[in-house]
Amino acid sequence: MTTTAPKKKGRALNSSYEAAIVLKEYWEGAARHRAEGRPVAWVSGNVPIELFWALGIYPVYPENYSAVCASIQRAQELCEEAEERGYSIDLCSYSRVNLGIVLGKGVDHPDLPYGGLPRPDMLVTTRIPCLPQVKWWEVVREFFDIPMFVVDATMVDLPIRESQRQHYLGQIRELIPCLEKKLGVRFQEDTFLETLKLSDRAAEIWLELLDLRTAVPSPVGSREMCGNVFPLVAMLGNPRTIEFFTHLRDEAKQCVQEGKGALENERIRLGWDNIPMWYNLKFFSDVEDRNAIFTYETYLRYVWGGRMDLNDPWTAFADKHLDVWLNYSINQRVRTLLHDIVKFKLDGLVFHQNRSCKRFSMGQRDLAQVIQENLGVSSLFIESDMADPRAYAEAPTRVKMEAFLEMLEGKKS
Amino acid sequence: MAALEKFEHWYHNRHEYAREWKKRTGGKVIGTFCTYVPDEILTAAGMLHSRILGSHEPQDVTEPHIFGMFCPFCRDSLAQGLKGRFNYLDGIVLAHSCIHYRQTFDSWRAHIPTEFTYYLPMPNMVQSPSAKSYYVGEVAKFKAALEEYAGKKITDADLDRGIELTNKNRRLLHKIYEFRKTDPPKLTGTEALYIATTAQFVDYEEHNKALEEASEEVADRTVDRDPGIRLMAVGSENDDVEFFKMVESVGATVVIDEQCAGTRYFWNEARIQPDRLQTISDRYVERPPCPTKDYPERQRFPHVLQLAKDYKAQGAIIMQEKFCDPHEGDNPVLKKYLEDNGIPTLGLEFDSTNPLGPFRIRVEAFLETLRTDDLF
Numbered sequence: 001m002t003t004t005a006p007k008k009k010g011r012a013l014n015s016s017y018e019a020a021i022v023l024k025e026y027w028e029g030a031a032r033h034r035a036e037g038r039p040v041a042w043v044s045g046n047v048p049i050e051l052f053w054a055l056g057i058y059p060v061y062p063e064n065y066s067a068v069c070a071s072i073q074r075a076q077e078l079c080e081e082a083e084e085r086g087y088s089i090d091l092c093s094y095s096r097v098n099l100g101i102v103l104g105k106g107v108d109h110p111d112l113p114y115g116g117l118p119r120p121d122m123l124v125t126t127r128i129p130c131l132p133q134v135k136w137w138e139v140v141r142e143f144f145d146i147p148m149f150v151v152d153a154t155m156v157d158l159p160i161r162e163s164q165r166q167h168y169l170g171q172i173r174e175l176i177p178c179l180e181k182k183l184g185v186r187f188q189e190d191t192f193l194e195t196l197k198l199s200d201r202a203a204e205i206w207l208e209l210l211d212l213r214t215a216v217p218s219p220v221g222s223r224e225m226c227g228n229v230f231p232l233v234a235m236l237g238n239p240r241t242i243e244f245f246t247h248l249r250d251e252a253k254q255c256v257q258e259g260k261g262a263l264e265n266e267r268i269r270l271g272w273d274n275i276p277m278w279y280n281l282k283f284f285s286d287v288e289d290r291n292a293i294f295t296y297e298t299y300l301r302y303v304w305g306g307r308m309d310l311n312d313p314w315t316a317f318a319d320k321h322l323d324v325w326l327n328y329s330i331n332q333r334v335r336t337l338l339h340d341i342v343k344f345k346l347d348g349l350v351f352h353q354n355r356s357c358k359r360f361s362m363g364q365r366d367l368a369q370v371i372q373e374n375l376g377v378s379s380l381f382i383e384s385d386m387a388d389p390r391a392y393a394e395a396p397t398r399v400k401m402e403a404f405l406e407m408l409e410g411k412k413s
Numbered sequence: 414m415a416a417l418e419k420f421e422h423w424y425h426n427r428h429e430y431a432r433e434w435k436k437r438t439g440g441k442v443i444g445t446f447c448t449y450v451p452d453e454i455l456t457a458a459g460m461l462h463s464r465i466l467g468s469h470e471p472q473d474v475t476e477p478h479i480f481g482m483f484c485p486f487c488r489d490s491l492a493q494g495l496k497g498r499f500n501y502l503d504g505i506v507l508a509h510s511c512i513h514y515r516q517t518f519d520s521w522r523a524h525i526p527t528e529f530t531y532y533l534p535m536p537n538m539v540q541s542p543s544a545k546s547y548y549v550g551e552v553a554k555f556k557a558a559l560e561e562y563a564g565k566k567i568t569d570a571d572l573d574r575g576i577e578l579t580n581k582n583r584r585l586l587h588k589i590y591e592f593r594k595t596d597p598p599k600l601t602g603t604e605a606l607y608i609a610t611t612a613q614f615v616d617y618e619e620h621n622k623a624l625e626e627a628s629e630e631v632a633d634r635t636v637d638r639d640p641g642i643r644l645m646a647v648g649s650e651n652d653d654v655e656f657f658k659m660v661e662s663v664g665a666t667v668v669i670d671e672q673c674a675g676t677r678y679f680w681n682e683a684r685i686q687p688d689r690l691q692t693i694s695d696r697y698v699e700r701p702p703c704p705t706k707d708y709p710e711r712q713r714f715p716h717v718l719q720l721a722k723d724y725k726a727q728g729a730i731i732m733q734e735k736f737c738d739p740h741e742g743d744n745p746v747l748k749k750y751l752e753d754n755g756i757p758t759l760g761l762e763f764d765s766t767n768p769l770g771p772f773r774i775r776v777e778a779f780l781e782t783l784r785t786d787d788l789f
Contacts, residue, residue: 085745086744087741087742088733088744090482090736090738090741091741095742127537127538130512131537131705131738131739131742132738132739132742134708134742135704135738135739135741135742135743136742137708138708138709138711138742139742141709147709148708150538150541150708151538152537152538152541153537154509154535154536155509155534157532161534163534163547163550163551163554164534166547167536167543170541170546174541174542174543329519330516330519330520330523331519331523353480353482355482358482358483358512358516358736358738359512361482362516362519363516363520364480365476365477365478365479366478366519366520366523369477383480
């Protein structure tokens with residue numbers, strides 16, 4: 001093991017303590033749903049999540065479960081289980097953790113967090129985040145011998161082409177009857193549109209919360225916010241998400257109005273690109289000792305929870321799922337970052353070269369170069385992994401980070 | 414020059430060939446990323462399809478753009494561009510496949526001045542009922558973009574010519590591959606690699622003519638080498654000729670392949686339909702899939718097995734391009750599938766440059782195990 005368990009620090013927002021409760025409720029809800037004989041689907045990031053809540057199908061996120069395993073320092077042993085079965089160490093660590101569980105001791109082994117993963121009745125994924133997700137699902141599909149549906153999408157340069165939008169919606173029109181037939185549920189458009197409203201409301205509050213972090217000093221840093229994001233991933237369309245995000249937003253708003261920041265003496269503002277190192281969220285809070293704060297993350301802003309114009313709900317639904325960071329070309333990522341670095345008043349960017357997520361890591365070198373040339377904002381690269389701690393080297397990374405902060409402090413003064 | 418030697422010459426002198434073609438015809442040369450680019454359209458437009466391939470040489474120019482954790486083939490391809498070896502290209506086209514290629518394409522268009530660049534959003538989920546109707550629209554847009562770039566309409570007669578030339582090439586490649594079925598095989602794996610790979614960057618009329626002549630040459634051939642064990646090569650983008658030569662120097666012949674530098678490029682013809690663009694676009698939706706597009710049902714595995722059976726392969730080398738996650742996801746299951754069906758496998762991890770010494774030892778050991786099967 002090359003890192004240590006995160007050290008607990010106090011939260012800047014008291015509402016952030018609610019995140020663990022919401023997460024526990026979600027996983028307990030999944031187990032209850034399964035126990036009651038209601039349908040459970042394993043899904044992946046950027047699936048059309050609102051459909052599942054509208055149809056009464058519990059959407060279970062093995063990706064989140066892998067992140068949970070990483071956060072309690074269990075990922076490595078599970079990755080090794082998958083590797084022993086021939087799965088390359090170069091494959092996504094979320095998939096290796098999950099395949100380690102599925103092909104190893106099994107999804108309901110009592111040793112697992114939250115009592116294990118509820119068995120799926122069906123698998124649904126999409127090519128939007130990546131391809132390894134689909135290859136991973138193929139193995140799971142064969143293990144459980146259950147149906148699988150893949151929602152396709154090709155990458156976009158905004159604005160989205162009408163043909164891409166219609167292709168996406170065409171597949172949603174295939175997915176709905178497939179879910180009805182395979183899982184015995186019934187689609188009702190009214191219910192779905194209500195779910196979209198709940199989803200959009202949650203996204204609106206979340207984006208308000210993120211925008212509050214443009215304030216100087218910033219009310220809350222990345223460590224807390226990465227812990228808070230889960231309902232935006234898995235629970236869009238569930239009213240509990242609105243409740244939780246409202247608490248966060250209102251508290252952050254009050255902090256900003258009072259001029260109260262997460263740090264007493266904020267001097268350096270940082271942005272983060274890529275999925276966090278879930279086994280080492282402490283990385284974010286360690287910089288606070290040097291009066292630096294991570295106040296912006298592409299992962300929290302452009303991967304989950306885009307807004308929808310509900311006057312044209314189906315178009316908005318398609319666009320929301322296509323218009324995400326992981327589906328952007330490098331050119332689109334450049335345009336977005338140049339805008340946000342100014343908006344969030346960032347002094348520096350930290351790019352996580354994530355061995356497990358090439359889709360997220362695509363183009364980071366070119367992004368850093370453009371940012372430096374256009375805005376004079378410097379970047380730091382950290383080579384690591386989102387769930388497999390073997391890819392993280394604590395000492396050299398800390399030294400690099402220290403040097404980066406010193407350089408930014410020098411620029412400031 | 415004997416017809417068969419032409420392919421080897423083209424393989425090693427691909428840049429000179431393209432420059433000479435451009436000078437001779439005055440046509441545009443378009444670099445293609447991925448075998449999913451519809452070469453029919455480029456041929457119809459009077460342009461040369463010129464597949465961007467690596468060089469299998471060490472390089473140090475891509476690190477400012479692509480991380481080392483991206484596949485070596487894509488990095489090698491970008492390196493060729495950054496070094497100016499493709500400076501005759503008028504344009505580049507990417508058909509959507511994997512993220513590694515997308516990174517290469519985006520970095521290429523950002524850092525290498527190129528007149529025409531086009532991203533063709535080829536669907537991933539080719540098994541979806543909506544894939545064909547979607548893709549034909551995208552192919553139509555690609556055609557329109559080429560027309561605008563060239564300032565010239567692509568007529569129905571042009572499309573017919575593009576379809577006919579590419580289909581003929583596929584038929585001729587099939588025909589010459591038949592000589593790999595014989596015992597002993599009349600064509601080595603190395604020769605087949607030269608032949609199949611050059612189809613991706615040589616003018617189809619010339620390639621077809623050379624194929625016709627080569628088929629006659631091969632038909633009359635007397636094989637004077639011991640073919641040894643019959644092997645299959647399975648992988649992604651593996652045109653490492655030196656590796657094939659090494660394998661065929663230690664008591665084996667590669668009799669069939671399932672990879673982009675081989676059968677996956679040419680295996681199916683375009684089915685002629687009333688709508689010419691549908692004819693072209695359907696061909697790519699229907700072709701033997703790359704792992705990036707093979708779901709929810711695995712259609713590739715039975716195809717690989719059928720090839721192994723048809724060409725009487727006694728074993729398969731699974732060539733895993735390092736960091737190629739589509740194949741990394743498939744290979745543990747494919748290995749078991751082939752072995753359960755009586756095809757032993759050897760897995761090797763490939764980079765741009767490969768350690769032939771250690772590979773030789775592993776291949777020899779693999780062949781030894783196959784010979785042992787014969788003994789008992």
